[in-house]
Amino acid sequence: MELLGWVTASLFAPPGEALWRELQGGTLEEAFSELKGSPVALPRPSFAELQAAYTALFVTNPQGVPAPPYAGYARDGELLGPSYHRLLELYREGGLEVRESWRDLPDHLAALGEAMALLAPKRPDLVERLAREFLHPWLQRFGEAVKAHDPTGFYAGAVNLLAEVIHEKAGVSDA
Numbered sequence: 001m002e003l004l005g006w007v008t009a010s011l012f013a014p015p016g017e018a019l020w021r022e023l024q025g026g027t028l029e030e031a032f033s034e035l036k037g038s039p040v041a042l043p044r045p046s047f048a049e050l051q052a053a054y055t056a057l058f059v060t061n062p063q064g065v066p067a068p069p070y071a072g073y074a075r076d077g078e079l080l081g082p083s084y085h086r087l088l089e090l091y092r093e094g095g096l097e098v099r100e101s102w103r104d105l106p107d108h109l110a111a112l113g114e115a116m117a118l119l120a121p122k123r124p125d126l127v128e129r130l131a132r133e134f135l136h137p138w139l140q141r142f143g144e145a146v147k148a149h150d151p152t153g154f155y156a157g158a159v160n161l162l163a164e165v166i167h168e169k170a171g172v173s174d175a
Contacts, residue, residue, distance in 0.1 A: 012058070143160075
């Protein structure tokens with residue numbers, strides 16, 4: 001589950017040089033292949049296309065952001081709602097604290113992925129809960145929107161893979 005956390009954090013952080021190196025070097029595909037237990041190939045858009053797709057899908061879009069990257073929002077339909085506070089409780093239960101200097105909300109999918117990766121060695125039970133109770137609901141609510149609005153196919157493919165991996169690792173399904 002640690003690898004699932006790092007992959008999630010990498011995918012949903014704004015694309016920078018680190019993600020670009022992971023794509024160019026094939027390490028992101030290797031990570032997904034390890035998680036799935038079979039070879040994985042992801043689309044490889046240009047860096048500019050990747051940044052534009054990320055922005056249009058998750059940050060700002062004239063037609064409205066199709067997939068706000070906040071786990072609490074996916075569950076409650078609002079920012080800073082009950083699920084946001086529940087997630088903070090689970091972070092505290094695992095010994096994590098959110099610093100005032102954190103650059104985004106703690107329920108951002110990149111932060112959720114980091115928390116999952118950090119907690120995996122000592123609290124795999126908590127990581128499974130985070131995947132089941134927060135990442136999976138986001139994928140259910142916004143996965144189709146990502147697939148419909150991703151001009152590169154990269155994020156659409158990654159969302160599909162994440163859903164498959166969570167189904168296998170955390171025992172959740174879309175049913």
